[in-house]
Amino acid sequence: MSTVKIPPVLRSSTGGEKQVAAEGADVGEVLRALARQHPDTERQLFGEAGQLNRYVNVYLNDEDVRVLQGLDTPVGADDTLVILPAMAGG
Amino acid sequence: MIEPRLDNRPCGGKYGDIVQAIGHTPLVELRRLSPKPGVRIYAKLESYNPTGSVKDRVAKAMIEDAEASGAIRPGQMILEPTSGNTGISLAMICSRKGYPLKVVMPDNVTRERTDLLRMYRAEIVYSPGVQGSNGAVALALEMAEADSSYYMPYQYGNQANPLAHYNGTAVEILEELDEVSAFVGGLGTGGTLMGCARRLKEENPDTVIVAAEPLQGEAVQGLRSLDDGYIPPILDLSLLDRKIFVSNRDAVVWTKRLLADEGLFVGVSSGAIAAIAVRAANELEEGNVVFVVPDDGWKYLSSGVYTRPLEELEDSLDSASFW
Numbered sequence: 001m002s003t004v005k006i007p008p009v010l011r012s013s014t015g016g017e018k019q020v021a022a023e024g025a026d027v028g029e030v031l032r033a034l035a036r037q038h039p040d041t042e043r044q045l046f047g048e049a050g051q052l053n054r055y056v057n058v059y060l061n062d063e064d065v066r067v068l069q070g071l072d073t074p075v076g077a078d079d080t081l082v083i084l085p086a087m088a089g090g
Numbered sequence: 091m092i093e094p095r096l097d098n099r100p101c102g103g104k105y106g107d108i109v110q111a112i113g114h115t116p117l118v119e120l121r122r123l124s125p126k127p128g129v130r131i132y133a134k135l136e137s138y139n140p141t142g143s144v145k146d147r148v149a150k151a152m153i154e155d156a157e158a159s160g161a162i163r164p165g166q167m168i169l170e171p172t173s174g175n176t177g178i179s180l181a182m183i184c185s186r187k188g189y190p191l192k193v194v195m196p197d198n199v200t201r202e203r204t205d206l207l208r209m210y211r212a213e214i215v216y217s218p219g220v221q222g223s224n225g226a227v228a229l230a231l232e233m234a235e236a237d238s239s240y241y242m243p244y245q246y247g248n249q250a251n252p253l254a255h256y257n258g259t260a261v262e263i264l265e266e267l268d269e270v271s272a273f274v275g276g277l278g279t280g281g282t283l284m285g286c287a288r289r290l291k292e293e294n295p296d297t298v299i300v301a302a303e304p305l306q307g308e309a310v311q312g313l314r315s316l317d318d319g320y321i322p323p324i325l326d327l328s329l330l331d332r333k334i335f336v337s338n339r340d341a342v343v344w345t346k347r348l349l350a351d352e353g354l355f356v357g358v359s360s361g362a363i364a365a366i367a368v369r370a371a372n373e374l375e376e377g378n379v380v381f382v383v384p385d386d387g388w389k390y391l392s393s394g395v396y397t398r399p400l401e402e403l404e405d406s407l408d409s410a411s412f413w
Contacts, residue, residue: 001273007308007316008308009313009314009315009316009318010316019365031233042200044315044316044317045118046315052140053301053316053317054319055316055317055318055319055320056316056319056320057319058206059335062305062334062335062336063332063333063334064303064333064334064335065329067301067327067332067333067334068333082305082335084305084306084335085224085313085316085318085319086319086320086321087222087223087304087306087310087320088222088223088224088227088246088278088279088321088322089173089222089226089276089278089279089304089359089413090145090172090173090175090176090223090245090246090278090279090281090413
């Protein structure tokens with residue numbers, strides 16, 4: 001089972017939990033498993049068509065899944081998904 | 091043994107004005123960071139720009155572009171959101187050219203950034219530090235909408251930003267190196283990465299473009315909802331081959347290593363970018379890896395990054411804003 005790290009902004013939707021264990025073979029499956037455990041996260045993570053919310057960055061370990069295979073990126077049992085809001089600098 | 095110089099230019103160039111002296115920065119090989127003989131790592135020292143950061147190129151390009159289009163003339167109030175460097179660069183250039191400047195900046199940046207902005211006579215409006223740069227962007231957009239007398243260059247959406255790198259940074263790299271296997275830049279506005287990616291891939295489509303981005307400390311993720319996330323309009327993810335985050339802790343570790351091993355006194359984002367450059371170098375058998383050093387270390391001195399041991403810094407890293 002992989003680990004999903006929850007950012008502060010989402011913790012009110014996970015009962016304060018900082019990380020959640022979730023099952024799935026790819027990023028989409030793991031995030032949907034998270035949303036089944038904590039339904040309030042679904043509206044923040046996904047758009048109406050089921051795509052990843054534009055302002056959410058999801059990383060497989062430390063690499064952005066949008067630059068890998070998006071929600072179809074394979075996930076192993078020892079992997080960690082990190083959810084973060086998109087932040088700018090400059 | 092004395093190494094031959096990379097070129098014979100006696101100095102960085104002769105200019106009639108400090109603004110024109112922006113760019114033309116050194117490209118320095120970092121041999122101690124190289125993991126294997128066939129792979130060479132080069133740092134493009136943007137810290138050598140007049141105000142000490144890569145943003146001098148961006149600020150110059152945005153102001154000159156606005157002047158050329160007739161959007162501004164001396165006396166025009168300029169407004170810009172920034173985490174520091176772009177504001178400092180704009181402040182220097184605006185003071186030279188006669189534009190009053192107001193910057194919106196998070197209130198948790200180091201004291202030096204405030205001092206530098208005041209030194210160049212910029213007015214500062216602070217946004218909540220817990221919202222990071224996103225909060226500064228949101229506040230500046232509100233201010234611009236409420237008062238049409240402001241001109242906002244808006245580095246996050248201004249194509250003059252990536253063009254400064256397409257026509258400058260990347261060209262200078264290609265003047266010095268016959269091939270670039272991988273290019274690593276920091277992701278803030280996306281300007282460095284977008285501009286360099288386009289020019290380097292025109293030269294060699296196989297050049298791997300890698301973005302290093304900050305893993306903001308939890309105390310800098312204080313947004314109300316994920317919808318408060320912000321994606322700069324100039325950022326085109328399709329130009330990136332990889333996008334990897336680096337924690338503030340690892341960034342500090344590598345910033346210290348750049349200082350200890352290579353004598354580079356550079357900002358904390360440079361440490362993060364160097365970490366990813368070495369990772370990219372490890373994955374190559376041969377070739378050149380170029381990474382950008384966005385700024386020098388002076389404006390982070392008060393953070394203690396260079397002088398205090400890592401264990402003493404741990405508690406403060408979560409709330410620090412280095413990008």
